[in-house]
Amino acid sequence: MGYIIEAGKLTLTNGSFVRTMELPTVRGKYLLKEYRPMEGDFLFFDPDSDEFAFELGGVLYTGATGWKLLDVTEAQNLNVGEGVTVALEALDQKVKVWLTYVWYGQLPFVRKNLTVQNCTNGELCLESVDVEKFAITGFWAPTYSWILSDYGRKKSIGPYLGNLQDSLILVHHPDWEAGIVLGNEAPGVLKGASVWARGREITLGLTHKDEDYPFRKYLASGEVFVASDVFTGVYNHQKDTHIVMNQMVQDYVRKYMGIRLTQIEERPIFVYNTWQPFEYNISEQLIKETAEAAAQAGIKEYVIDDGWQDCYGDWGIDYKKFPNGLKPVVDHIKSLGMKAGVWASIGTASPQSKVYREHPEWFLKNKDGEDFSLLGGGNSKRTACFSTGWSDYITTVLERLVDEYGFDYLKLDFSVVSSPYRYNKEEAGCYSCNHSAHRDREESMWVNYNKMWEVFDKLHKGRPNLFIDCTFETMGGLQLVDYAMLRHAEGNWLSNFFGDIGEKTDLRIRQMAWWRSPAMPATSLVIGNAHIQDVGYENHVRSLAGALPILLGDPRQIPKQDREVLSKYSGWLAKMEQKHNIMLYRQDLPGYFEPAIGGHDGFARINRETFSGGIIGFFRHGAKESTRRVCVDGLLEAREYLVLDMDGKEIARMSGALLEKEGFDVTIAEDFGGRLFEITLS
Numbered sequence: 001m002g003y004i005i006e007a008g009k010l011t012l013t014n015g016s017f018v019r020t021m022e023l024p025t026v027r028g029k030y031l032l033k034e035y036r037p038m039e040g041d042f043l044f045f046d047p048d049s050d051e052f053a054f055e056l057g058g059v060l061y062t063g064a065t066g067w068k069l070l071d072v073t074e075a076q077n078l079n080v081g082e083g084v085t086v087a088l089e090a091l092d093q094k095v096k097v098w099l100t101y102v103w104y105g106q107l108p109f110v111r112k113n114l115t116v117q118n119c120t121n122g123e124l125c126l127e128s129v130d131v132e133k134f135a136i137t138g139f140w141a142p143t144y145s146w147i148l149s150d151y152g153r154k155k156s157i158g159p160y161l162g163n164l165q166d167s168l169i170l171v172h173h174p175d176w177e178a179g180i181v182l183g184n185e186a187p188g189v190l191k192g193a194s195v196w197a198r199g200r201e202i203t204l205g206l207t208h209k210d211e212d213y214p215f216r217k218y219l220a221s222g223e224v225f226v227a228s229d230v231f232t233g234v235y236n237h238q239k240d241t242h243i244v245m246n247q248m249v250q251d252y253v254r255k256y257m258g259i260r261l262t263q264i265e266e267r268p269i270f271v272y273n274t275w276q277p278f279e280y281n282i283s284e285q286l287i288k289e290t291a292e293a294a295a296q297a298g299i300k301e302y303v304i305d306d307g308w309q310d311c312y313g314d315w316g317i318d319y320k321k322f323p324n325g326l327k328p329v330v331d332h333i334k335s336l337g338m339k340a341g342v343w344a345s346i347g348t349a350s351p352q353s354k355v356y357r358e359h360p361e362w363f364l365k366n367k368d369g370e371d372f373s374l375l376g377g378g379n380s381k382r383t384a385c386f387s388t389g390w391s392d393y394i395t396t397v398l399e400r401l402v403d404e405y406g407f408d409y410l411k412l413d414f415s416v417v418s419s420p421y422r423y424n425k426e427e428a429g430c431y432s433c434n435h436s437a438h439r440d441r442e443e444s445m446w447v448n449y450n451k452m453w454e455v456f457d458k459l460h461k462g463r464p465n466l467f468i469d470c471t472f473e474t475m476g477g478l479q480l481v482d483y484a485m486l487r488h489a490e491g492n493w494l495s496n497f498f499g500d501i502g503e504k505t506d507l508r509i510r511q512m513a514w515w516r517s518p519a520m521p522a523t524s525l526v527i528g529n530a531h532i533q534d535v536g537y538e539n540h541v542r543s544l545a546g547a548l549p550i551l552l553g554d555p556r557q558i559p560k561q562d563r564e565v566l567s568k569y570s571g572w573l574a575k576m577e578q579k580h581n582i583m584l585y586r587q588d589l590p591g592y593f594e595p596a597i598g599g600h601d602g603f604a605r606i607n608r609e610t611f612s613g614g615i616i617g618f619f620r621h622g623a624k625e626s627t628r629r630v631c632v633d634g635l636l637e638a639r640e641y642l643v644l645d646m647d648g649k650e651i652a653r654m655s656g657a658l659l660e661k662e663g664f665d666v667t668i669a670e671d672f673g674g675r676l677f678e679i680t681l682s
Helices: 140-144 242-256 284-296 327-335 354-358 390-405 441-460 503-516 537-544 560-580 656-661
Strands: 003-006 009-013 017-022 031-037 051-056 059-062 067-074 082-090 095-103 109-118 124-135 146-149 154-156 168-173 178-184 191-195 201-206 216-219 224-226 230-235 271-273 301-304 339-345 409-413 467-470 492-496 525-528 599-606 613-621 627-630 640-645 650-655 664-667 672-681
Touching: 009 082, 031 124, 031 230, 051 095, 051 109, 109 124, 109 216, 109 242, 124 230, 140 168, 168 191, 168 242, 178 191, 178 201, 178 242, 201 230, 216 224, 216 441, 230 242, 284 301, 284 327, 284 560, 301 409, 327 339, 327 390, 339 390, 390 409, 390 441, 441 467, 467 492, 492 503, 503 525, 503 537, 503 599, 503 613, 503 672, 537 560, 537 613, 537 672, 560 599, 560 613, 560 672, 613 627, 640 656, 650 656, 650 664
Parallel strands: 271 301, 301 339, 339 409, 409 467, 492 525
Antiparallel strands: 003 009, 009 017, 017 031, 051 059, 051 124, 067 082, 082 095, 095 109, 109 224, 109 230, 124 201, 124 216, 146 154, 146 168, 168 178, 178 230, 191 201, 599 613, 613 672, 627 664, 640 650, 640 672
16 A cells, blocks of 8 residues: 555655645645655655645635545555545535545656535536646746646746646756656646746646636536546656656556557558548549559558548438448458548538438537537538537447448547637637536536547447547647547547648658657557658658558559558558557657757657567758767667668667667668668567
8 A cells, every 4th residue: 555644644655756745634724745756855846735726616725725534545446556535525514525646656656636526505616626736946946947848848937827738748957857747637628737827836637717718617516526637747867858758658648547549459550541632522433443552552541531421410421422332332441451441520510411400409609609610611510519419419420330331440520629720719619508518618618528538438339449530620729639538539630731742741740740749649649641652652651650650642643663662661560560569659769859950850669568679760851961870768778689670681789778878870861861670679
């Protein structure tokens, strides 16, 4: 048991951290007294931090506002890890809270949950929820710390108010070689965080009532609300954040968060999607022709994008394009050895659709009380509200697509809560007062995200290997992917980089993969739209090998010899996945940073559980020098590894310690080019 109750204090530890809270048995307060690594100095936190905060019925409650201790028990229903739950009742007897802390192995992270119950006889409004609330020491920490926001990649100094892209924030003090990890599992635009932007404190939880997308939930008498989990960690003896991000955070997300990617047996390897250049202009003949060419090029998963349907919302088949329906097309794709996927919008209907005409009450209202589309597009679309019967309806539609036609991959698109293309923050959520599951626009955002997760969970029930691609448009922000989504869907279509723009395509792919990882699992990053028939297709594939390899374009235009080359890449990646399980991993190469014009960059995908090895991608993007030294960390120091090119030729043979310290040389003769290597135990 990793917790101790002694002298009115609760102490949590797993040997890598110590976290102590004062129980309200003495002063009637529940406060954070210390939170630090087990060894060494840690100077960030003041004692007597509030520990949590929220407003209920317009009253502010924090750990300092007066509480009675009800119970301290071992946390229940934990698959892995250890945990404890603290039950408190406010001295005014209007609210109870349960605070659950969970920790895993030797990682210095504490996952925390806050549950709130309305104990009054009437309805109360819950707002401004901080699951964590830390007081920070004066001057030195706020003045000299770096705040690494935006997936831990954007460096700034404070104060900082978080936003929808802040699933992960690091607060790192380079002089102290210490810092704090702030992970937020709240959905989409409702992620709340502040780093000394609301006084000399750090908060983590849900958005406050004064922000652009405020969280709100109305609680009936006796009703219980469970906030999204957050996780925090403390570390020291780290000169930079490389190990924190690429080892500690990645290990936590992969092993303990419960993301969908770790639950499916087969992850996609080499995907093709029809969206570019065909867009809506697809047909049975085109799908069959391109599927045959794609199979010859080694494609493993073939996804039919927009254009197969008769109408948004009804999701029947357009029999003018597919006179024999979709089943023969899907069967043909599968007969070629590929899995089949399909695009649909999870929350959009046409005004001409049967579902819209029969159930206009299911659709979202703007602030003027009118039906409209969050995504935009004039009068051609309407956005449904998941707080209505739409949720059950769209579940049935999607279940039919999977079960009747045999699709293994669903790309679910278009906005449901907010839009990446609307810049008026009031154009988000549903303003209807007649939808049973939400009272107002603010509450609709929380409810609709969670209703959508329920749809995803129902689709996965009995279909454990279904891959759901929840696009950034569905998530509601440009290139938005987060931990909430990853617990219910496997992937996220992050981008639409249009057109054949040569090496610029490769740079944007690698920049996007770098930006979102290692905070996000690389295989969840679906980065479009590199074309399969481009002259520089090999570098497209090499670049995409650091995320989820997906190609668009017209495979019929690929010459026979190039199809063989593509098939070689596909076979090699499949072999690497079978041998090293690479699709669950991605790390930065030490000493190389964001891909940029005039530089070198790269990635590693090394298995951090078996340490059998993995793959390396390395690139030259207009750099003056053609040869650079590449080092790889995180391997078994005493074991010998081979570095092999894609043909199996030995490039280097050295221990894990030497690979980290000395590395090996890579020469790329082209100004814009790249190479892929395998690293494997000898």
